[in-house]
Amino acid sequence: MPINIPKEMPAREILEKEKIFVMDEERAITQDIRPLNILILNLMPEKQKTEVHLLRLLGNTPLQVNVSFLHMETHESKNVSKSHLDQFYTTYSDVKDKYFDGMIITGAPIEHLQFEDVNYWEELKKIMEWTKTRVTSVMHICWGAQAALFYHYGIDKFKLSEKVFGIFPHQISDRTIKLVRGFDDHFPAPHSRYTSVHEDEILAHPELTLLSSGDAGPFIITSKDGKNIMITGHLEYETTTLNEEYQRDLEKGITIAPPENYFPNDDPSEKPVNSWRSHSHLLFSNWLNYYVYQQTPFDWK
Structure with missing residues (x-):
């Protein structure tokens, strides 16, 4: 089934070339079904790339999804035009009286800051508080996951001695949880961050379940009521995303090692191979099915 996005959105052309079913508003309103309404809070600087990453995964399910x-x-925002934001984005003031079946809060390259020092932290707190009564389930990614753990559960992040950067193996701790249904016992996933959270604090928290961890630390964390999903890595990344980040840092003069377990033979001149794509699609389809579609009310009113 399709994702419903504005007809003029640049991501549409990319997704259609990949044969992903995209629908515009004109066609969507003719269908007598109840689509899912998903809100994406995009905190990433290169917003159009993140739009494609997430829409690709949301579009690979049997559900019709309206995305805002x-x-x-x-x-x-300094890396996206004001016209793009004006045309395709909205603000909290515009949606605060609405209900959404699901929401995604992305990462942001601001790990070096304490949460309280982030210039939009008060607004983000307001949004996260709003989700408690207005959103069925929220998926938080990377820094967004750390922000959710801090705000909702009082678990703070800590700085790593060096960046976790590359493709790392993970294990499933409880495969009876529907979010990881169909996952392999061991699976790879991308990470790109300078901070982490303590595993023992997650395990000790009565409201949280640690579903997956590995060499990169805690990875998939859920609240026991399914309201909040925290993903500390980037399963949504494309094959080339880590290389783009690596080249960007080199151009800035940052001393950084190539992403681990990413380039064949650890040679940055070779083309990376995607080893996490299937689990990316599984994660998003399981979330949409079990935590959003099967839990959200048909009529929020």
Whole structure:
């Protein structure tokens, strides 16, 4: 089934070339079904790339999904045009009286800051509080996951001695949980971050379940009521994303090692191979099916 996005959105052309079923509003309103309404708070600087990453995964399910994008009112984005934001994004003030079946809060390259020092932290707190009564289930990614663990459960992040950067193996701790249904016992996933959270704090928290961890630390964490899903890595990344980040850092003069377990023979001149794609699609389809579609009310009113 399709994802429903604005007809003029640049991501549409990319997704259609990949044969992903995309529908515009004109066609969607003729269908007598109840689509899922998903809100994406996009905190990443290169917003159009993140749009494609997430829409690709949301579009690979048997459910019709209406997708809306949210940006922060208290932060000025420097890597995307104002016209793009004006045309395709909305703000919290515009959606605060609405209900959404699911929401995604992305990562952001601001790990070096304490949460309270982030210039939009107060607005983000307001949004996370709002999700408690207005959203059925929220998926938080990377820094977004750390922000959720801190705000909702009082678990703070800590700085790593060096960046976790590359493709790392993970294990499933409880495969009876529906979010990881169909996952292999061991599976790879991308990570790109300078901070982490303590595994023992997650295990000790009565409201949380640690579903997966590995060499990169805790990876998939869920609240026991399914309201919040925290993913500390980037299963949504494309094959080339880590290389783009690596080249970007080199151009900035940052001393950084190549992503681990990413390039064949650990040679940055070779083309990387995607080893995590199937689990990316499984994660998003399981979330949409079990945590959103099967839990959300047909009529929020």
